[in-house]
Amino acid sequence: MYRYDQFDEQLVRERAAQFRGQVERRLSGELKEDHFKPLRLQNGVYLQLHAYMLRVAIPYGQLSSRKMRQLAMIADTYDKGYGHFTTRQNIQYNWVALKNIPDVLDKLADVEMHAIQTSGNCIRNTTSDHLAGANADELEDPRPWCEIIRQWSTIHPEFAFLPRKFKIAVTAAAPDRAAIKVHDIGLLMKPNANGEVGFEVFVGGGLGRTPHVGVSVRDWVSKGELLSYLEAIMRVYNRFGRRDNKFKARIKILVNETGPEEFTRLVEEEFAAQGPKEKVVLPDEEVARIMAYFAPPEFEDLPEVSQAFEREKARNEGFARWARINLRAHRTPGYASVHISLKPQGVAPGDATGEQMRVMADLAEQYGMDDVRVAHEQDIVLPHVKMDDLPAVYAKLVEHRLATANAGLITDLIACPGLDYCNLANARSISVANDIQAEFADADFEEEIGKLHVNISGCINACGHHHVGHIGVLGVDKKGEEFYQITLGGRADEKAAIGDIAGPGLRHEEVRPAFRRVIDKYLEVRNGKSETFIEVLERLGQEPFKEALYASA
């Protein structure tokens, strides 16, 4: 894991001091809210329905036990004892007092963390594959490049006041677990014809009001030129992105209104015009220095099959189910990656208490090579755990309500905070999520249904990524009543697609039975258990499911 050196540390401390001054000027009235707003947003501070919310960056989703414990301490000391993990590898605290935020930022700096640019019209937290460095299918580790992008984008002097927010995601594996095609810039590591690894660059993906899948603007750019190429894209966007209408200000609109070809031409022209002094200098020694932090940990030589693991599976049905559902293959024999679901029945998806965070920190320290990840599905992952240790890990998770066996299944749904917390919301999301979880509470039935992503947003801003859920749910407001629009067929992986709206909105209480009918239809028409919901949808189209959805009478 990357460690701050004196430069990183000093900059993060100076940033916290800068914001402390800004908060003081705000509280004394010297700084008006109008002029304070972008400053607080660029430090992760939102004004929500009930209180200020602080969003803390977890760059590319990676934490250590020390960092996780500090997040727990902040939850306990400055919030009401919990935090909310988001779809962009951040954590949010919903109840922090403005006057305390500078102290929280200092506490974050103590463990090499920050809240810089987690909000506002600037380059946001760089996200990545939560299994980076552990999964068998990646070309190489994308995290060094995420860290390089993190540093390059931090307090960038030219791009601090963009037309709108800007999100970058990086992956190096063919199965895309970072949803790169629904980001403003998505980077896919791949080799060129000579076998040299660089990046394919996708631009203009994004959800919100007008969802788009990113388009490839460059088949390959070298590692050495990556940052210069990103600067070319950013400059074209900064200069030509729309600023007259907030809803048309994302880069996806620029790409679409200009046309992908013309947009690409503008970027290439800008890139070609960069003089030698304008290129971002990234010395080889610097790349090597950052790469070294991500060297694989020392894995033991273990047999493929763990006796302890097999024994526990045979004897403990709950463990066996959890192992089937929540483990992911590791590239090293005798190891697995563990999904810790933050979606038990009846909890706001992505929430964890301070105590749960400490438990996860302990497990990471004791069994997980001190590595914890946040997945964009709002779950936590221990990427490197010995199979032999899984029974002990599971037992601990069970004690703390962290052993829900639903990773990737229908109740492992993504939901934004919705009307319960968010002042932009049209409708509740958490209660709809809980309704659906209740409908599929039977673990056997849920496992029978198999892989299915449900994503729920409380308004068109789409923080719950409803467009890319296999089944998406969008809360809308019709004359003061909450309605829910269902979309079908979205996906956020390497075959990224925007779901289609199935028809008129449903009332809150209609969502649960409608889901049941859709699932029953799927079970009826699939060619055996191996054909997943999304595959059936691709084979048969929307019609049968639409019919089921509205067949209430």
Add this chain to the structure above:
Amino acid sequence: MPLLKDGKEITDIWTFVDDEAELSPGGCFTVSLGRFLSEQDMLLARNEDVGVRLGPADDPELLKPVLDRLNLIEVEFPKYTDGRGYSIANLLRRRFGYEGELRAVGEVLRDQLGFMERAGFDQVLMQAADAEAKYAAATSEFTEVYQANADDRATIFERRHGAREQ
């Protein structure tokens, strides 16, 4: 409104002349890019000091052929949240090599001064009292930077491997 050059208050000898207004025979003035381009020969022939005020959507490249004959370029920030001026300044300073005076005008506030200085603005026309002190505080908040800019500071990427502080 105080005008600062390199952080020190100076007297403003420049006047911006509206597109419709007549140009008086003497003095230093700036005009819009549109007016400058259409009256360029006459303006440059006057032998007086002439400058151009760029709006955020203007293309600074259009000034490239005459940059060495301009003594002042103003870049307008209609709102402090409009960041186009930073790209314009970067183009002028780093790509086209403009070395004359570069002034930020419009909604210029204390908390953006650090960005403006880095982008190569040597002058800011500020809407605040106590401007010099504010400028000094705002431009010394960060000791080191991750990115290169018109101010030519060595980046942290370079400093880690022996580059000297500027």
